[in-house]
Amino acid sequence: MAELRKDPILGRWVIIATERTKRPGSYHVEKDAAETDPAQCPFCLGHEDMTPPEIFAIREGRSQPNKSGWKVRVVPNKYPALGIDAPLKKWGIGMFDAMTGFGAHEVIIETPDHRREAKDQSIDEITTWLYVLQNRVRDLHNDNRFRYILVFKNKGQAAGASLSHPHHQIIGTPVTVKRVKEELDGAMDYFKLKERCVFCDIMKEETEKGERIVYENDAFIAFCPYASRFPFETWILPKQHCIDFYDNRISEKIRSLADILKVTLQKLSKALDNPEYNYIIHTAPNKFPRQGYWQTIEDDFHWHIELLPRLVKTAGFEWGSGFYINPTPPEEAAKFMRESKV
Amino acid sequence: MAELRKDPILGRWVIIATERTKRPGSYHVEKDAAETDPAQCPFCLGHEDMTPPEIFAIREGRSQPNKSGWKVRVVPNKYPALGIDAPLKKWGIGMFDAMTGFGAHEVIIETPDHRREAKDQSIDEITTWLYVLQNRVRDLHNDNRFRYILVFKNKGQAAGASLSHPHHQIIGTPVTVKRVKEELDGAMDYFKLKERCVFCDIMKEETEKGERIVYENDAFIAFCPYASRFPFETWILPKQHCIDFYDNRISEKIRSLADILKVTLQKLSKALDNPEYNYIIHTAPNKFPRQGYWQTIEDDFHWHIELLPRLVKTAGFEWGSGFYINPTPPEEAAKFMRESKV
Numbered sequence: 001m002a003e004l005r006k007d008p009i010l011g012r013w014v015i016i017a018t019e020r021t022k023r024p025g026s027y028h029v030e031k032d033a034a035e036t037d038p039a040q041c042p043f044c045l046g047h048e049d050m051t052p053p054e055i056f057a058i059r060e061g062r063s064q065p066n067k068s069g070w071k072v073r074v075v076p077n078k079y080p081a082l083g084i085d086a087p088l089k090k091w092g093i094g095m096f097d098a099m100t101g102f103g104a105h106e107v108i109i110e111t112p113d114h115r116r117e118a119k120d121q122s123i124d125e126i127t128t129w130l131y132v133l134q135n136r137v138r139d140l141h142n143d144n145r146f147r148y149i150l151v152f153k154n155k156g157q158a159a160g161a162s163l164s165h166p167h168h169q170i171i172g173t174p175v176t177v178k179r180v181k182e183e184l185d186g187a188m189d190y191f192k193l194k195e196r197c198v199f200c201d202i203m204k205e206e207t208e209k210g211e212r213i214v215y216e217n218d219a220f221i222a223f224c225p226y227a228s229r230f231p232f233e234t235w236i237l238p239k240q241h242c243i244d245f246y247d248n249r250i251s252e253k254i255r256s257l258a259d260i261l262k263v264t265l266q267k268l269s270k271a272l273d274n275p276e277y278n279y280i281i282h283t284a285p286n287k288f289p290r291q292g293y294w295q296t297i298e299d300d301f302h303w304h305i306e307l308l309p310r311l312v313k314t315a316g317f318e319w320g321s322g323f324y325i326n327p328t329p330p331e332e333a334a335k336f337m338r339e340s341k342v
Numbered sequence: 343m344a345e346l347r348k349d350p351i352l353g354r355w356v357i358i359a360t361e362r363t364k365r366p367g368s369y370h371v372e373k374d375a376a377e378t379d380p381a382q383c384p385f386c387l388g389h390e391d392m393t394p395p396e397i398f399a400i401r402e403g404r405s406q407p408n409k410s411g412w413k414v415r416v417v418p419n420k421y422p423a424l425g426i427d428a429p430l431k432k433w434g435i436g437m438f439d440a441m442t443g444f445g446a447h448e449v450i451i452e453t454p455d456h457r458r459e460a461k462d463q464s465i466d467e468i469t470t471w472l473y474v475l476q477n478r479v480r481d482l483h484n485d486n487r488f489r490y491i492l493v494f495k496n497k498g499q500a501a502g503a504s505l506s507h508p509h510h511q512i513i514g515t516p517v518t519v520k521r522v523k524e525e526l527d528g529a530m531d532y533f534k535l536k537e538r539c540v541f542c543d544i545m546k547e548e549t550e551k552g553e554r555i556v557y558e559n560d561a562f563i564a565f566c567p568y569a570s571r572f573p574f575e576t577w578i579l580p581k582q583h584c585i586d587f588y589d590n591r592i593s594e595k596i597r598s599l600a601d602i603l604k605v606t607l608q609k610l611s612k613a614l615d616n617p618e619y620n621y622i623i624h625t626a627p628n629k630f631p632r633q634g635y636w637q638t639i640e641d642d643f644h645w646h647i648e649l650l651p652r653l654v655k656t657a658g659f660e661w662g663s664g665f666y667i668n669p670t671p672p673e674e675a676a677k678f679m680r681e682s683k684v
Contacts, residue, residue, distance in 0.1 A: 005568055005569040006569055007567070007568075007569040008528075008532070008540060008543075008544065008568070008569075009525055009528040009529060009532070009540055009541075010524055010525065010528050011528065012569065012571075012664065012666075013569070013665075014569050014570070014571055014665075014666040014667070014668055015665075015666065015667045015668065016569075016570070016668050016671050016672070017667075017668065017669045017670065017671065018671055022573060022669040022670045081667045094547045094550075094551070095543055095544070095547050096547070096568045096569070150663055150665065152659055152662065152663070154659060157655065158655060159655075159659075160654075160655045160659055171665070173665070177663050177664050177665040178664035178665070179662065179663050179664030179665070180663065180664070182352055182664070183351055183352065186350075186351040186352050186353065187351060190350070190351070198350060198351055199351075201350075201437055202350065202351075202437070205436045205437050205438070208436075209436070225349070226347055226349075226350070226438045227347040227348055227349040227350075227354065227355070227356050227358075227438075228356070228358070229354075229356055229661070231364065278659050278661075278662055279662075280659065280662035280663055306662055308661060308662055312502075313499065313500060313501075313502045317494055317496060317501075317502055317620050317622070318661070319571070319620075319650060319660070319661075320494065320521065320620055320621075320622035320648055320650055321492055321494070321519050321521050321522065321622055322354065322519050322520035322521030322522070322523075322524070323355075323356075323357075323492065323513070323515070323519040323520070323521070324354075324356040324357065325356070325357045325359075325423045326356055326357065326358050326359065327359045327364040328359065328364045329358050329359065329360055330358070
């Protein structure tokens with residue numbers, strides 16, 4: 001299937017395809033991939049047999065699994081980055097560390113409608129797939145082989161989406177991904193120093209200043225972070241301290257989450273003429289009892305969404321250096337979105 | 343000019359433009375930027391007055407500064423990310439940390455010929471601009487206000503190049519950029535454990551295995567790293583342990599460096615039909631006497647080049663998660679390039 005490999009200098013794990021790998025010639029195709037045709041789209045209504053059998057679905061009336069009549073549908077990724085049937089094994093090769101490509105890779109099809117983007121969906125529709133996302137993360141968290149459950153959305157080709165039909169992806173990994181580990185470590189260090197959650201402190205500061213706020217409602221706040229890497233980068237946080245995306249307190253406020261997500265995406269679309277974007281849900285890792293490292297995680301972490309519009313092209317340099325140049329101050333980006341009427 | 347801002351969770355510094363910032367509407371232009379017209383190109387011969395006055399140049403005979411007759415030309419970036427005239431000041435704003443946008447941003451024009459890509463240049467030509475790069479890094483290292491000197495090349499629009507005329511860029515920063523700091527920390531940790539340089543150990547392992555080697559000559563080796571993030575990612579290392587790119591031992595072997603760079607770029611071009619790419623020279627940071635942190639750096643770091651072809655589009659997700667999915671195993675990529683006759 002695939003193999004996980006660890007960089008011996010940075011400790012970063014990567015997934016390396018080992019079967020059906022991409023040959024050099026095949027990279028051209030990706031460059032020229034076009035908008036998916038609904039007639040060929042495996043996520044469209046009536047094409048249920050084009051995907052692996054469904055894991056879960058919200059269905060109307062008495063409709064049958066893997067048939068039409070669904071509202072939200074969860075299927076295994078047909079070309080998974082990691083495989084749920086792989087055994088979980090680790091080994092060394094000389095000085096290097098490897099692991100089997102065990103993991104989960106699911107696709108959450110938001111709507112049967114090929115062109116109904118998240119920003120155009122109703123609060124009811126968004127609420128429904130948010131519930132489904134919560135359920136999938138909760139379910140995968142019950143499997144102790146997973147260290148982290150990554151929920152993300154790629155919208156548009158430049159953002160890495162190979163199918164344009166609106167969908168999210170979930171990848172469950174047997175290691176904690178580097179960026180998440182750094183965030184957990186950073187939040188823990190801050191807590192050690194201050195005995196406060198760094199995200200709660202940031203929210204307080206942003207609320208007092210106001211200049212980087214994009215939108216807020218009763219339970220959530222959206223703002224452009226002070227040290228935004230990218231123009232119009234926007235974070236969405238629950239106002240109440242909470243480490244898990246699927247916490248019951250979030251489920252109770254799920255319509256508010258749907259509201260802030262819809263409004264933020266609408267404002268972004270209006271400000272930047274429907275740009276391509278990625279967002280990633282940063283929820284807490286799978287927790288293991290008494291492992292020292294996670295002892296204070298209930299206090300120091302705070303789940304949130306990081307929304308990254310794809311506007312600038314300097315990625316390779318940034319990948320290589322970790323150094324970002326943002327041509328639009330977050331104060332201006334926030335003002336622009338705040339004032340965009342949607 | 344600009345402002346440096348620190349992310350309070352990750353400690354990552356970013357550059358935020360604060361003057362002449364990009365308005366939302368202006369992002370469309372970047373999407374559709376075309377191949378630069380030589381008649382309008384500020385890097386072409388006879389257009390010397392289209393750049394700020396030159397910092398350095400290799401000139402033929404008695405040609406005058408800022409006139410024609412040059413072979414390699416170094417000029418300040420006309421739209422610098424950081425400014426050399428800014429004072430170096432640090433301050434806090436509430437819980438956040440900021441710094442003035444002090445720094446250097448130079449452009450090294452490799453050749454007067456608009457379309458003469460690095461891979462097509464002679465060993466003499468490449469050797470000449472490699473000397474110039476060495477000199478610029480050495481010169482900037484004499485200024486203690488800089489913590490790090492970043493040398494990189496963006497080739498192609500998707501790689502972030504706004505002008506197609508062959509050039510490198512240098513950014514001198516008053517902070518150590520995150521990716522470099524992680525690498526230094528990782529190398530230091532390895533040295534503490536093993537009392538050996540991790541890069542030297544990797545080279546030994548790669549040489550013994552051979553399967554990921556792309557090319558080698560008397561002084562340098564090019565291979566696809568074991569945990570490659572990207573298809574056809576290639577690293578070039580000096581065989582002799584050496585922390586600075588501008589070390590005299592490198593200057594003595596500079597033709598070998600020109601050779602391996604040319605051959606590697608030719609093999610990459612042949613394998614992937616002239617792809618866009620970035621490469622970054624990872625040299626040691628500016629060193630300060632007795633600062634504890636750098637005590638063992640002479641032993642534990644090893645300068646190198648990281649070459650990242652731009653073939654896959656999944657950047658936003660990777661940015662957000664730090665998790666990479668590489669569809670081509672480095673063994674296959676290396677074999678393909680090794681066997682490409684150039």
